[in-house]
Amino acid sequence: MAANFIGPVLVTTGNFVFPKVEMELEVGRKAGVSAINEAIGKFDGQIVLVPRMDDLKADIPQLDDIAKVGTLCHVKVHKTHEDGTLAVSFHGQRRVSLTKLNEGAAFYSAETEYLAEAELTEEAEQQLISRIIDSLQHILDVHGAVPQNLISDVSGGLKATQIIDKLAQFLPYLTVGKRQEILEEADPVKRLDLLLEGTSQGK
Known part of the structure; x- marks a missing residue:
C-alpha cells in the first residue's frame, strides 16, 4: 500500500496531540526545530508527532524506542525566541501508522499510512x-x-x-x-x- 503521508516527524518526550485537538508547545531541541522548519517550508505545515517510549535517559532515542503510531498535525509557529526555541501550536488531524521511520542528519522523517476510524451508528x-x-x-x-x-x-x-x-x-x-x-x-x-x-x- 502506498504511503498516505511522507514527511518530517517530531519525536516528543511525553507530549501528545490527539486528532481534532490543539496543543501549544515550546520546541527547543535542534532536531525538533529542524523538523518544524521542514514541515512549514516544504510540507504546508504537515508534520507527524509521535512520542518516545523509553526511560528518557538517552538524549537521543533509538529508533526502536519511538512509538509506531502518531498523529498527523498541522503546525504553526507563533514566536521564535532569541535562543531559537519555537513557540508553536499543533492541530491534530488524524491517526497514522509509521510504516518506515528514517533517521536523517537533522531530523526524523517517516512514511505513514492513515488509520481507519470506526464508524458508529x-x-x-x-x-x-x-x-x-x-x-x-x-x-x-x-x-x-x-x-x-x-x-x-x-x-x-x-x-x-x-x-x-x-x-x-x-x-x-x-x-x-x-x-x-x-x-x-x-x-x-x-x-x-x-x-x-x-x-x-x-x-
Whole structure:
C-alpha cells in the first residue's frame, strides 16, 4: 500500500496531540526545530508527532524506542525566541501508522499510512455519549475534579470519538503508555475502556 503521508516527524518526550485537538508547545531541541522548519517550508505545515517510549535517559532515542503510531498535525509557529526555541501550536488531524521511520542528519522523517476510524451508528453514538457522561462521574469520584472545558464539550455537541480524544489529551492522570494505547486503538468503545482504566490507575 502506498504511503498516505511522507514527511518530517517530531519525536516528543511525553507530549501528545490527539486528532481534532490543539496543543501549544515550546520546541527547543535542534532536531525538533529542524523538523518544524521542514514541515512549514516544504510540507504546508504537515508534520507527524509521535512520542518516545523509553526511560528518557538517552538524549537521543533509538529508533526502536519511538512509538509506531502518531498523529498527523498541522503546525504553526507563533514566536521564535532569541535562543531559537519555537513557540508553536499543533492541530491534530488524524491517526497514522509509521510504516518506515528514517533517521536523517537533522531530523526524523517517516512514511505513514492513515488509520481507519470506526464508524458508529446513531444509536451506538448515543450509547457511547451516555457512557462518557457516566465516566465523568466516575472520574470525579476517583480524582475529585475534571477540567471544566471537558465537561462543556460533552454538552456542546461534539462526537463521542472527539470527546474521548480530548479527555485522553487533557486529563492529567494518564500515563504516557496509556495515552499511547488510546491513540493506537481504532475502536472508540475500547478507547473509553482504556481511558477509564488509566484514570483508575492514576488514583
